[in-house]
Amino acid sequence: KAGVTQTPRYLIKTRGQQVTLSCSPISGHRSVSWYQQTPGQGLQFLFEYFSETQRNKGNFPGRFSGRQFSNSRSEMNVSTLELGDSALYLCASSDSGRKETQYFGPGTRLLVL
Amino acid sequence: SQELEQSPQSLIVQEGKNLTINCTSSKTLYGLYWYKQKYGEGLIFLMMLQKGGEEKSHEKITAKLDEKKQQSSLHITASQPSHAGIYLCGADDEAQKLVFGQGTRLTINP
Numbered sequence: 001k002a003g004v005t006q007t008p009r010y011l012i013k014t015r016g017q018q019v020t021l022s023c024s025p026i027s028g029h030r031s032v033s034w035y036q037q038t039p040g041q042g043l044q045f046l047f048e049y050f051s052e053t054q055r056n057k058g059n060f061p062g063r064f065s066g067r068q069f070s071n072s073r074s075e076m077n078v079s080t081l082e083l084g085d086s087a088l089y090l091c092a093s094s095d096s097g098r099k100e101t102q103y104f105g106p107g108t109r110l111l112v113l
Numbered sequence: 114s115q116e117l118e119q120s121p122q123s124l125i126v127q128e129g130k131n132l133t134i135n136c137t138s139s140k141t142l143y144g145l146y147w148y149k150q151k152y153g154e155g156l157i158f159l160m161m162l163q164k165g166g167e168e169k170s171h172e173k174i175t176a177k178l179d180e181k182k183q184q185s186s187l188h189i190t191a192s193q194p195s196h197a198g199i200y201l202c203g204a205d206d207e208a209q210k211l212v213f214g215q216g217t218r219l220t221i222n223p
Contacts, residue, residue: 004155033211043201043213056210090155099146099203099211104155 002026004093004105012111018079021108025072025093031055032074033102034066037088046089049074050097078110086112115140115206119214127222131190134217136202138183145185146203147176150216156201159187189219197221 005024013019025032034046045058049068066076072093078085088109092102116139126132136145144163148156160169165180173190189196202214 035211042215043203045210045212056208058210088153092156099144099205100158100161102158104157106155107153109153 004091004103006089006091006105006108008108009106010109010111012113013081014113015081015083017081018077019081019110020075020077021089021091021110023074023076023091023093023105025074025091026103029093029095029103030072031094031097031102032068032072033092033094033097034074034076035090035092036060037090037107038084038086043090046076048097055097081112083112086110115204115212117202117204117212117214119200119202119217121217122215123218123220125220125222126192128193129191131188132192132219133189134187134200134219136185136187136214138204140183140206142178142180142183142185142204144205145176145178146211147185147187148201148203150199150201152199192219192221194221194223 007022031050033048037043047066048056052068063079068074088107090104090107092104094101118137120135146161147159150156160176162178168177175188178185199216199218201216203211206212
């Protein structure tokens, strides 16, 4: 089985722009979770989607949004980018949403200038 | 909100030596996850501990959960260069959101 893929792997944006990141889960997995990792705040949960519905959400401003499609692929969008949004964005997929069955993608590294 | 504190933040050990990483929770632990991350890459799930006193092993890595101390320890025996990376502990908060420790960066010197 192919693993979790994230595109793009690297991205450079400027303040005020918006960005869309994509995550393709392992075939058959219906749950996709997104995480943000920064040197200052560490690894933080953004949101989880299961069968196209947002099942849980972390403490992030409304500029961060996501969605999941019928084929389980997920996108997250960040609008009005700030310098502090520079981070490694990780997605993880699982068949049930249980943390111990999650497989992580390699991440998208976003740099906001 | 639940917080996880890991110690030490970084660790440099000689190849072949044993080492221990600790993860202490500010609240009751109902489940504790350990992950390994190579720098700038995704996480690899190592193991999950659910019950107080539970101990699990994966190759040369052993993790224990001390429910009373709200603490988990990860022990690596006879460390190898392949063990190098960042180790993170994670736990579910009351809302079933995964919270993480800040990570322990492990370097193995040959």
